[in-house]
Amino acid sequence: MSTASLGSYYRTIITVAVVLLATAFLFSSLRVDAWVGLKPFFEWMGTTWFGVIGTTWGAVFAVVQAFHLLAMALMGGAIIVSDGRLLGLGFSEMDEREVLDKSHTIFSRSLAVVLLTGIFMACGVAMKIYYLEVYWYKMLALSVGILFTYGIKKPLLAKSLDDISPLVRRAVALSSLVVWFSVAGAGRWIGFSG
């Protein structure tokens, strides 16, 4: 079946299918098998340079954590501006394309820093997070957030903005805010779990 037959929303359909498959996986017994299978990987993470530095020097871990938060702040700022624009809550007299494109660039760069610092932090507390249920919720929320942004939001908004119904634009903006707030909330939850 060609992608054209799915209409202009084929990426959205594929992304939703991936999320549904991932959700089905989470509720199946395969999830436990996968979790057990990942244990050697997490043990290895703790032995990497990142793991050794993160475990040995608390100050380095704390500074990296601070940069993780700062990148999150910038990422959150970009999300609020772009989704606020889509919801008509700000920048209404500015060129919508300009606001969305620039916000997305800032978002992508911040996300790269968030992921890099996140990997460092994960190595420093690898076995702790392996056994922490909320860490997996955060990874799920993060995966949904990335899939949503690059699989649905970005391709959808790449079209002529006048062709997208106001209802769809608002739905995308609200979904984006909810998804990324969930990621940030789950991240904080890790802070006071375990």
Add this chain to the structure above:
Amino acid sequence: MINQAVYSFSVWLDSLESSTLLHESFYMYNWIESTHVLFLMVSLGMLFLIDLRMLGYAFPNVPASKVAEKLSMPMFFGFAVMIITGLLLFYAIPVRSGQSLWLRIKVVLLIAAAVNALLFHWRMKRSISSWDTDAKAPIGLRLGAVLSIIFWVLIVICGRLIAYDWFDCAHGQSGLAGVLAGCIDGQAQF
């Protein structure tokens, strides 16, 4: 003398029942802390975007005055929430917080950032008409934007370091660390 006053005030706060209740309430304390951290995205997210606009890295084709005007409201709202939650976090653990070296550095940096922000706002208001649509602000304002980013990066780092107890008075600090943390000889430990 200041250290003694801060210590006495903190001990008095600590003696209040609501301070103890807040400290010992797992959910309330964590909700306040989470709100404090999550509102970074509203306050610092907006602030960084304004600073990056001045430096020409964000929305260079949007007039600087518009960026500042539109983002200031959520930024101030975010800062207000952070100040309220920050004070509540202090109230929950007053003695340790009052003698935290990192919190003391953070407060000095917050004052410096506030002065820088006031100067920045004043300079911007005075000169905006001559460069509003330029991709970059004049050099003086760009310097202010860089200083703002540096101050806030350091503030967040100090905020993270408050959680670590390396310089806590409970460890019997001596020398400069003890003086800067405000440790009192023979003080009761909390």
